[in-house]
Amino acid sequence: MSYAPNVPDHIAGLKAYVPGLPIEDLARRLAMPVEKIAKLASNENPLGASELALAAMREAAIDPSLYPDNDCTLLLDALSEALNVAPGQIVIGAGSESVLGIAAAAFLSAERSAVYTQYSFQAFVNAVQRVGAEAIEVPSPNFTVSTSALLDAIRPNTSMIYLANPGNPTGTRLPQQEIADFMARVPAQIVVVLDEAYFEYVPQDDGPTSLELVERYPNLIVTRTFSKAYGLAGLRVGYGVAQPAVIAMLRRLRAPFSVTAMAQAAAIAALSDTEFLDRTVSVNELGLKQLYAGFDELGLRYVRSFANFVLVDVGNGAAMAKQLEQHGLIVRPVGGYGLPAWLRTSVGSEQNNERLLRALQVEVSLVHD
Ligand SMILES: Cc1ncc(COP(=O)(O)O)c(C=O)c1O
Known part of the structure; x- marks a missing residue:
């Protein structure tokens, strides 16, 4: 048997x-x-990947005997400078998928629910289910996202909304102004995880940037990755940006030493290769x-x-x-x-x-x- x-x-x-x-x-x-x-x-x-990133990775590979810097100090500094946010506003993970997962672990439980759109990235679905929370899927007609439908779907036990912009597998996006209007209407006790894995490909528009919205809203987490435009998918490194109290919580849920020394070194170099x-x-x-x-x-x-x-x-x-x-x-x-x-x-x-x-x-x- x-x-x-x-x-x-x-x-x-x-x-x-x-x-x-x-x-x-x-x-x-x-x-x-x-x-x-x-x-x-x-x-x-x-x-x-960038030649600079490859060179940094090779250098870091010379001695793999030591554990990596668990705090990712140098990468935090480099990201802080590149994004113009404090190091205490960034959490680094083994791919942004891991940050999506620890956000679910932090804000969801079996008694809570999460809202996301139809055709959402599978990692959202999985992260919600892993913690035993209820998933509320909102229809996405013509592959577009309706922020009012997301808001209407909120229930008393909802504590998180996942939204990818652009979405995967749709590739469609919402203008930044619409994200800003959405954030203004989301109840403060609900955390929005705004997944920007494809951020670098999207031309800047007139609306407020997502990082500006992080300054305004303590219930916003923006995630990004080195896997796509930076060409480092095989190294597994991504990050989340939010206000310090949220980041401190997320950092406690990270798997220790999960971002390898090679990944940290390559990501720092990749950031410099504009x-x-x-x-x-x-x-x-x-x-x-x-x-x-x-x-x-x-x-x-x-x-x-x-x-x-x-x-x-x-x-x-x-x-x-x-x-x-x-x-x-x-x-x-x-x-x-x-x-x-x-x-x-x-x-x-x-x-x-x-x-x-x-x-x-x-x-x-x-x-x-
Ligand atoms: C929308 C979206 N978010 C997050 C990720 C995760 O990327 P990674 O874990 O490599 O950072 C992907 C990867 O395909 C994606 O499409």
Whole structure:
């Protein structure tokens, strides 16, 4: 008889996070060298990482015998300077996903509920369920977020709202003024976790910045990451910004030593490499245009994105993803988000975007023949 671990129901009901297919897995199956596989499934940076970050990482790797600085002192200083907030307003974690998780651990419990939108990033869903809290999902018609619907969904036991701007997998965003108006209406006892994993790709608009809103609202936590525009997804480093009392609470929930010495060193160097960041953003802009033009030509419907990925309607996302694997391309089916017709593709290098468009052309014409 198989052993059923004696865990609470909310843990037994947890779904495993489904990541993009690993390159090594497909390479083995197709007997193809890994270099030939293009992974467009996890919104990684097609330029790789900054040379400065790579050099810092190598330097930090020379002696791995010591534990890393648990307080991430130098990275806090660098972020404090770059963001113009006090070091005591920042918590650093092993990826921003870990900060999303400790926020749930801090503010939720089995008696409380959290509100988020339909098509929300899976990590929100998982973080809420892990702590046994109730999830309230708000519909997201046409992939947009209605802040009034989020507010209307609040119940007496709601203590947290998760909102990604831009959203994943939608790529849509709310203007900053709307975020500001939303914050003005959120009851003070409810914490808003504003996930800005794709912040660097979004052009500045006229509204107040999220960090300005942090100064105004003690119930706001903004999270960002080094995984996307900074190209350090493999190192796992991200952070949250909030007022000091909230940060002090979140820091107590961090897993000790979870941000490695290499990650800290690379993140500090990456912050200083503004040229790399600028190049990343312009390559992404060009890539989005390239993909839109290609999708238009193929007659495929897509959602205009403010991030480094696009949602495209291919009729049957899971089947198309399987077909694309035969072309050495890994994209992300999004059936798990309730979008079985769609695929999410990262914006890749010009060459890989072209490969994807050509492969789609072959596969789409096969379906229609
Ligand atoms: C909306 C959103 N938030 C957070 C993350 C987590 O990123 P990381 O844990 O690598 O910082 C991702 C990654 O895909 C994301 O799409």
